[in-house]
Amino acid sequence: MEASRRDFMQYVVGAFGAVAAVGAAYPILKSLGPSAAAALQSKVDYDVSQLKPMDVRVTSWKGFPVFVMMLPTPFNWNGPERNNKYKNHNRDILGNHNVYAIIGKCTHLGCIPLWKPDGDPGVHLPNTPIFHCPCHGSLYTPWGDNISGPAPLPLGVPPQALNGNTLEIGTPGFVKKFWNPYV
Amino acid sequence: MSVGNIIKTVFFTVFVVGFFFIIWVKNPFVQEQEYPLPAKYRAMIYSDNPQIIAAGRQIVTQQCAACHSLRYDGVYPLSVKSDPNFPRIIKEFAKPIPSDSLLAPFHQKTKGFAMYLPQDVYAAAFSSELHTLKSQFGKVPPDLSTMYLARGPEYLFNWVQEPGKIIPGTAMPPILQGQPKEAAEVVAYLRAVDTPTPAEQTRRFEMGVVTIAFLIFFGIVIYIYRGRLLDKMGLH
Amino acid sequence: MLGKLANYIEERTHISQIFQEQMVDYKVPKNLTFPYAFGVLAIIAFTVQIISGMILLMYYKPYDTLAFDSAALFIWRVIPYGWLFRSIHAAGANFFLAVVYLHMFTGIYYNAYKKPRELVWVMGFIIYFLLLLTALTGYVLPWGQLSYWATEVTVEIPGAIPGVIGETISLLMRGGYTLGNLALGRFFALHVLILPLILLGVVSIHLFLVRAAGISNPDGKPYDKKKEGVPFHPYVTLKEGAIAMFYLALFFFFVFFYMKEFLPATNWEPANPLQTPAEIAPEWYLKGYYAIFRSIPNKFIGFVTFNLVLALILLLPWLDFSPIRSARRRPLFFIMYIVFIFAGAGLTIIGTLPATPQVAKVGLFFTALLFSFFIALPIISFIELGYVKAKGGEQ
Numbered sequence: 045m046e047a048s049r050r051d052f053m054q055y056v057v058g059a060f061g062a063v064a065a066v067g068a069a070y071p072i073l074k075s076l077g078p079s080a081a082a083a084l085q086s087k088v089d090y091d092v093s094q095l096k097p098m099d100v101r102v103t104s105w106k107g108f109p110v111f112v113m114m115l116p117t118p119f120n121w122n123g124p125e126r127n128n129k130y131k132n133h134n135r136d137i138l139g140n141h142n143v144y145a146i147i148g149k150c151t152h153l154g155c156i157p158l159w160k161p162d163g164d165p166g167v168h169l170p171n172t173p174i175f176h177c178p179c180h181g182s183l184y185t186p187w188g189d190n191i192s193g194p195a196p197l198p199l200g201v202p203p204q205a206l207n208g209n210t211l212e213i214g215t216p217g218f219v220k221k222f223w224n225p226y227v
Numbered sequence: 228m229s230v231g232n233i234i235k236t237v238f239f240t241v242f243v244v245g246f247f248f249i250i251w252v253k254n255p256f257v258q259e260q261e262y263p264l265p266a267k268y269r270a271m272i273y274s275d276n277p278q279i280i281a282a283g284r285q286i287v288t289q290q291c292a293a294c295h296s297l298r299y300d301g302v303y304p305l306s307v308k309s310d311p312n313f314p315r316i317i318k319e320f321a322k323p324i325p326s327d328s329l330l331a332p333f334h335q336k337t338k339g340f341a342m343y344l345p346q347d348v349y350a351a352a353f354s355s356e357l358h359t360l361k362s363q364f365g366k367v368p369p370d371l372s373t374m375y376l377a378r379g380p381e382y383l384f385n386w387v388q389e390p391g392k393i394i395p396g397t398a399m400p401p402i403l404q405g406q407p408k409e410a411a412e413v414v415a416y417l418r419a420v421d422t423p424t425p426a427e428q429t430r431r432f433e434m435g436v437v438t439i440a441f442l443i444f445f446g447i448v449i450y451i452y453r454g455r456l457l458d459k460m461g462l463h
Numbered sequence: 464m465l466g467k468l469a470n471y472i473e474e475r476t477h478i479s480q481i482f483q484e485q486m487v488d489y490k491v492p493k494n495l496t497f498p499y500a501f502g503v504l505a506i507i508a509f510t511v512q513i514i515s516g517m518i519l520l521m522y523y524k525p526y527d528t529l530a531f532d533s534a535a536l537f538i539w540r541v542i543p544y545g546w547l548f549r550s551i552h553a554a555g556a557n558f559f560l561a562v563v564y565l566h567m568f569t570g571i572y573y574n575a576y577k578k579p580r581e582l583v584w585v586m587g588f589i590i591y592f593l594l595l596l597t598a599l600t601g602y603v604l605p606w607g608q609l610s611y612w613a614t615e616v617t618v619e620i621p622g623a624i625p626g627v628i629g630e631t632i633s634l635l636m637r638g639g640y641t642l643g644n645l646a647l648g649r650f651f652a653l654h655v656l657i658l659p660l661i662l663l664g665v666v667s668i669h670l671f672l673v674r675a676a677g678i679s680n681p682d683g684k685p686y687d688k689k690k691e692g693v694p695f696h697p698y699v700t701l702k703e704g705a706i707a708m709f710y711l712a713l714f715f716f717f718v719f720f721y722m723k724e725f726l727p728a729t730n731w732e733p734a735n736p737l738q739t740p741a742e743i744a745p746e747w748y749l750k751g752y753y754a755i756f757r758s759i760p761n762k763f764i765g766f767v768t769f770n771l772v773l774a775l776i777l778l779l780p781w782l783d784f785s786p787i788r789s790a791r792r793r794p795l796f797f798i799m800y801i802v803f804i805f806a807g808a809g810l811t812i813i814g815t816l817p818a819t820p821q822v823a824k825v826g827l828f829f830t831a832l833l834f835s836f837f838i839a840l841p842i843i844s845f846i847e848l849g850y851v852k853a854k855g856g857e858q
Binding site for chain 2: 529535540557565693705706715716717719731747750806811812817
């Protein structure tokens with residue numbers, strides 16, 4: 045009887061100690077998390093009135109580099125395509141919009157692709173506008189669909205809405221859901 | 228325990244507790260300057276009433292902000308605000324502060340966040356405006372962001388009405404002379420800038436009570452455990 | 464699984480054997496009084512400072528235009544729970560020094576500095592001095608008005624030494640003629656890395672020396688460890704563990720409900736090198752020395768006097784050479800001890816008063832009382848030495 049009681053007290057002390065450790069760790073971990081102000085970065089408004097066709101401007105949304113694009117209308121894409129599950133994935137998401145934003149981060153290892161509006165003779169695609177990732181040579185269409193190289197998935201597409209001359213990145217509009225290949 | 232020991236223990240305990248009470252809590256030897264603050268206006272300042280705070284913010288942005296800034300709530304002097312570069316500098320350099328819910332309504336455009344300029348950017352970008360203010364008053368009128376914490380409600384309530392009474396010869400004009408209601412509104416607004424929301428205050432209070440209660444119980448549990456252990460070892 | 468891991472570690476480290484030797488077989492007197500817990504409380508206060516300091520360090524910026532905002536805005540409001548860690552660190556510094564003072568006065572009361580524990584006392588004094596420096600360098604970091612001007616006054620104090628020496632020391636501390644970025648950066652480095660690192664080393668030596676010399680006895684009599692001793696664990700560890708919890712409860716009462724004294728109002732104004740606030744005084748743990756310095760009309764003599772007090776505290780083991788230990792058995796020493804603590808507390812409280820000629824006179828009186836303790840020690844020792852010899856060397 046006496047021994048079991050002592051054991052019980054030992055467990056109580058241990059339990060109190062565990063609660064103390066958790067209680068001390070909680071504010072420490074919380075202080076490392078994003079502050080309330082970080083929520084403000086989740087929405088970025090971009091003025092597209094100064095954009096010309098075939099222009100790409102870079103901005104930042106939730107820490108991602110974002111390409112704000114303007115394609116000429118009409119625009120004919122005559123480059124190669126890759127026949128897989130994700131064929132024309134981003135093109136379908138973005139529909140017929142000629143002003144849109146995609147995330148400029150290669151899905152292979154996270155480099156920022158280069159915009160080559162006149163194509164790249166070095167990769168045998170002259171006169172075809174492409175994104176070319178300088179790290180391992182992945183190629184993407186202007187909508188961010190991967191067509192060649194080691195990249196496994198199309199580029200990300202943030203939720204976005206076009207309001208007059210303002211492209212509202214982060215606001216659900218013509219793209220409602222964040223296509224996020226980086227998780 | 229002998230009587231002598233008890234007297235000694237009581238003496239040293241009272242001595243130590245009394246000493247720390249005097250230096251940390253209440254020092255009877257130091258006369259603190261007291262400023263009158265009628266109960267009616269005190270109640271206004273501590274009311275957390277959004278209307279009073281809104282009225283106070285209006286007075287501050289319209290009158291005090293002729294010279295003063297209040298960076299932690301995104302209020303800047305009028306001359307700075309009329310600088311053509313002001314919107315661009317705010318857009319590029321200002322950083323968000325999570326506002327108290329009481330102040331959030333004033334920052335609808337930035338989703339409830341006040342935007343503050345870091346001190347170095349502010350001083351460099353608007354150095355000509357700040358220089359004009361300096362030559363006018365002898366020094367740049369201080370930023371009001373933390374004034375409530377620094378000076379307290381009683382001082383501020385009297386200061387905004389009659390600054391010359393507190394510091395003779397001050398450059399501060401008696402803006403709200405004979406307007407105690409407006410003075411109380413201004414102080415209520417300054418308090419709102421520097422105090423957490425009522426909900427947050429309650430949360431912190433509860434957190435404190437739980438922490439202290441837990442530690443006391445933990446201490447008692449350890450002591451009981453020790454008693455049982457020593458009984459078993461025959462050490463009592 | 465856990466048992467296997469424990470066995471694996473045990474086989475390679477013999478940790479339970481070390482625990483048995485160092486904690487259970489280590490015997491201490493059974494009659495240890497409550498004040499003996501202040502040593503453990505000091506270790507706890509040190510740990511609290513290190514943990515809360517590491518979190519503040521992530522967000523604090525040691526640069527004159529950014530320092531105030533990083534403390535008063537960024538840490539205080541933007542970072543989740545930043546307010547809690549800043550409060551813990553600010554209150555913790557005061558509690559740490561309070562506990563260290565109580566630990567020192569306990570040591571003086573029980574004559575814990577006497578042979579063979581002189582080195583324990585010397586190391587403890589070094590810890591105390593480094594701690595004052597750490598507190599002083601940390602005080603400037605929030606870069607408020609009080610931080611700025613209290614530090615400005617402090618670096619001016621060595622200027623009391625006549626000739627170029629004093630001025631040179633002041634210049635070296637400040638890194639120039641005004642207190643600015645250079646001083647802030649160097650105080651920051653001292654506060655967050657250099658001094659804590661040295662402190663950790665000195666504290667370990669202090670603890671090692673306590674073990675080497677053995678703990679003192681409240682009765683001041685030699686005791687038979689085998690018969691009268693009790694195992695350090697669990698007899699003392701659990702008692703002091705419980706006391707530590709009550710201490711932390713008191714500490715968190717101040718952290719959550721009474722930060723007015725530890726985050727003073729004047730320090731919520733950003734530092735302004737062109738305007739001194741109305742009242743300026745050092746923190747309470749320096750006010751005793753400050754009161755001595757202020758009460759003496761001649762600046763240089765004042766400087767020498769308060770440094771003399773520090774030196775005399777360091778030299779206590781040699782000032783007090785009486786063979787009898789512990790105030791419990793030394794009535795003369797007990798009386799002078801009461802005088803000593805009254806003088807110390809009195810000087811600290813005088814340091815809080817505004818500087819007037821009357822206050823300076825009272826300060827001089829208390830300074831004399833303080834020195835009467837140090838002067839009386841060798842006299843009492845002579846009397847007691849004679850008494851012991853007359854009784855034939857018996858203690």
